[in-house]
Amino acid sequence: MTRLLNVKIPPQMIKTPIFDAEVQQFLCGRLWQFDDLPFLQDILRYHITQKFIAIMPGIQQGHKPFCRRCHNTKKQQFHHFTCERCKGSCLYCLQCLQLGRISCCTMLAKWCLAPPVSRHHPKMSWQGQLTAQQQQVSIDVLSSMMKGRNHLVHAVTGAGKTEILFPVIAQALIENWRICIATPRTDVVIELVPRIQQAFTTIEVQALYAGQKKSKKYAQIVIATTHQLYRFEEAFDLIIVDEVDAFPYSKDHYLQHAVNKSCSRVGRLLLLTATPTIQQIASFKKKAAYSFLSRRFHGVALPVPKIQPLWNYERKIRQNIIPKKLIIWIEKCLAIKAPFLLFFSSIDLMLAAEKRLSQQIPQIASVYADDPKRHEKVRKLRQKKYSGLLTTTILERGITIANLQVAVVGAEHAVFTTATLIQISGRVGRSKQFSIGEVVFFHHGITTKMTSCQRIIKKTNKMGYTV
Ligand SMILES: [Zn+2]
Ligand SMILES: [Zn+2]
Structure with missing residues (x-):
């Protein structure tokens, strides 16, 4: 039964809200430009009056401007322009410009009801074998995940870190979590999508990167470039950040913030990298949330340059x-x-x-x-x-x-x-x-x-x- 989030109502009082399932599937967990929503105005108006969709200005103007999408507050990262829509001088955010311009008169939309319930039974089709070391790392990660703790996996190049993810994702699906695999590189998204889809054939896996075709469907597994996470808010229960040390993510605190804001309040992050910093290792080791995969999957040593x-x-x-x-x-x-x-x-x-x-x-x-x-x-x-x-x-x-x-x-x-x-x-x-x-x-x-x-x-x- 669908009900309003965070509101405890006696079961006899619950009325099932009547909403368009397509709107719910598309907008759930997203923060989307209202003008770009792929639905008819009448449908959207109905959902707004019923308070199923909240709308808010893209840029909040106080003594300091605030971009509601990327949380930018730096004055020099906002510019004035002559706006066609509001017929005057309008302010826009430079920080998240590559995802489309957000200005003072841009409205953002957010879904206010519960997410769709997955009707698919999660089934893992991947039948490969993990090495003993991969298996141990996978167990460590699962233990952190179930405790709601962030975890860092330091895996040498060619260790087979994607394989470690299979049992982790399988458990997350059983828990009915929404999962995002985020990476700074489009190439990695393109390479990962078929591998994850083949491993979980009954689950909707969606790729998100600049220039790809938009789908209206709700996906329980999203594989996206980190930039795409500007468009999400409290959406995922598990975010796996692959290549966490890669440019631009490693140097861009807005992107890091985008990952954090996309994580649900009880969600957890799993960070993967072959080259972590000493500080990252120390900070995760302190919380007993660090795993090191030092062997390649085939057991042969790394080539020394x-x-x-x-x-x-x-x-x-x-x-x-x-x-x-x-x-x-x-x-x-x-x-x-x-x-x-x-x-x-x-x-x-x-x-x-x-x-x-x-x-x-x-x-x-x-x-x-x-x-x-x-x-x-x-x-x-x-x-x-x-x-x-x-x-x-x-x-x-x-x-x-x-x-x-x-x-x-x-x-x-x-x-x-x-x-x-x-x-x-x-x-x-x-x-x-x-x-x-x-x-x-x-x-x-x-x-x-x-x-x-x-x-x-x-x-x-x-x-x-x-x-
Ligand atoms: Zn912004
Ligand atoms: Zn304007």
């Missing part, structure tokens, strides 16, 4: 010369028919290298964040239609290709932090069939970031493989 000088590589590439050592490394990959990734610090250096390399090496291409063919090019590398890809740090994570070999050209550059170098190294040896491979940091001067990456990987290998 080799550090090799490539003096004056930048000058040479800009003069249209590819350093000999780099050519030899690429030819070695071609000889063993292994796909490769070459990481560069900037787009222009990468394009200069591509111009020269494409005359010597068959089937190569380059990718960067705004490349519209990014996903297609990665797919072609996977299908062996390309022998290698030149890339910026955009492919540092979220990509798994069998037998991949990796080199960084100019590893001394500031964009290659220790965490980035660990993630890049983690692209290699991820499959059972090809569990080893080569990672090379070519440089014009060794940095402590390169050596600490090597040290951390060696230390992790020791911890994971000497037990």
Whole structure:
């Protein structure tokens, strides 16, 4: 029976509200621009008069403006503009602009009744086997979840952290929780959706990222980029934040706030990362809510990167010369028919290298964040239609290709932090069939970031493989 939230009414007094189930399914847990609601005005008006939908101004103006959607209060993050709708000077929020403009005369809508009741029986179709270590981590996570406690899983690259989630999600569905898997990267959303849907075939799984088709259905599992969470409020009982250290989430406290506000009052967060900060580890360890998955799922150690000088590589590439050592490394990959990734610090250096390399090496291409063919090019590398890809740090994570070999050209550059170098190294040896491979940091001067990456990987290998 549907009833008003947080109001205790004797059962004989309860009248079942009559509402449109489609409106409930779409709006439940969301904070949506009223003008963009995909329903007829008459239907919406009825729900508002019945107080099933609350509407509120997008920006509250007091002595300080406040964006109701992203909770921005910084004056410099609001701008005035001449507004067509309210025929005057209106204020809009810059912080969440990429999800559509919120201004003083924008109204936001929120569902006030209970969420839909799932009629589907949760059934897990995934039948894989967890390793002993994965199983232990999964038990630890479940224990935190049931206690309503946030938890951090530190899992080395290629440890199989998605598999750990299966029993956790299965239990959450039994509890009738609404679950969100949030990640800073669209690529990760796209890769995760089919895997989660295949594991829980009877449950509605919805992907949310910029540019994807909107569905009106209520989904018990939402897989979204962290930006999309600006549009939710107290919606989820469990939010799993994958790649919690990835840009922009790690540096953007508004995005972190968006995750927190999307979590229900009794909800919990599960944070996943291969490269947590020392502070994160310490703070979760203190609450006994930290798990470390130190072994890869296939049991073979992580590849330790080799550090090799490539003096004056930048000058040479800009003069249209590819350093000999780099050519030899690429030819070695071609000889063993292994796909490769070459990481560069900037787009222009990468394009200069591509111009020269494409005359010597068959089937190569380059990718960067705004490349519209990014996903297609990665797919072609996977299908062996390309022998290698030149890339910026955009492919540092979220990509798994069998037998991949990796080199960084100019590893001394500031964009290659220790965490980035660990993630890049983690692209290699991820499959059972090809569990080893080569990672090379070519440089014009060794940095402590390169050596600490090597040290951390060696230390992790020791911890994971000497037990
Ligand atoms: Zn905002
Ligand atoms: Zn206006």
